[in-house]
Amino acid sequence: MDLTANEGKNLTITVDGSEYQRIPIRTPLVLAGEKLVPFVVEHASPHVADGDTLFITEKIVAITQGRSYPLEEIRVRRLATVLAKYVQKTPHGIGLGMPETMEMALRECGTPRILLAAGVAAVSKAVGRKGDFYRIAGPKARGIDGPTSGTIPPYNHQVVLAPARPRDVAREVKAALGWKVEVAIVDINDLGGNILGSTLTRQADHRLARILADNPLGQGHQSTPMGVIRPVK
Template sequence: MSAAANEGKALEVVVDGTTYQRIPLKTRVIMPGDELDEVIASYAADHVRDGDILFVTEKIVAIMQGRSYQMSEIQARPLARFLSKYVTKTAYGIGLGIPETMEFALREVGTPRILFAAAVSAVTKLFGRRGDFYRIAGDKARAIDGPTPGTIPPYNTAVVLGPERPREVAAHVRSLLKADAQVAVVDINDLGGNILGSTLGRDGEKRLVRILKDNPLGQGHQSTPLGIIRAL
């Protein structure tokens, strides 16, 4: 396998004096009903070497777990419509800034926690501090992806939740590999990243976030939901 970066992305990065390759793995469009074992066997298992880290985007794990929903299927409650108006939207995604994604945040996290996060965020924004909403709402809220025009169909009109049991998923994927490698389920975008579950320790996860900081897989039509990190 020849290592090549996605368009507009760098193949290599230097972290703590070590150069790492971030090798994207192209797949077909992953659909609900696809099996994780088959996807890993088809697109990753033969390419991973001893000492590598295989990183899997949380989105394809969630899709295969049946956690994607077309916008037309979602009925947002009035509270979701109200709260979504006050979420900051960015150029990289709408987050919980539409009623449909906020509706799932209320379902996944619970109304009391979302209301508390919104109240704290409203106060701290007055003092120029941002990010408290997601810090309080937690990983489940942060991992909810809304529809964006650049996303591969049919997910350009879908809401995709975070995956269930990501740490267990990472351990299972590691058991499928032929090589002695580590695995991480990641939520990475152009604003940064979060490790939802991995076979790495805490220090390893922190380093992984830095290695993936520039989102080497990209945000749109690249169709590379898997990647390999390899120290040179």
């Protein structure tokens, strides 16, 4: 197995006094219409061993579920254009700061919820508090990925939604692998992230999020949409 970290990332991390390897798995580009479970089994099986945790980025799960949309196919309402202007943009991703991603948030979460989130965020921002918009809008809004310059084509011109049924997907992958491994669907970026669904306990999910907190897979052209967490003995 290639024990090489992605450029600018560390292979190992220590959490609660235990050391873990986070080993990236390089794969071909995942395309809409592909079946996730066979894809994961083919490319992960040569790398996993009993006791490992396989973590899979939410983006390839969503793509194989048909939840990615070319920008030109998204009909944007005026409301989405107006709301997107007030979203703070960061170097780590567009978020809902473009009309197309905001439009998909309105569709996924419902217009009333997004308007409520925007109203509360406007008030809380005035008093110096951040994060209320996504807290109220919920994980579906937080999980929407917009195109960035670092995204691999053709997804640099698409909006990708959060995956559906991530916990069920994790269980399906675990059953198909045939190894004594755990599986997690994760949404991790350079600002941190979340475990969307896994075969682990809730407490183990919290530890897993800390193990992956520095985003060992990166979020550019690395072509490593999954990886292995392995305790260092």
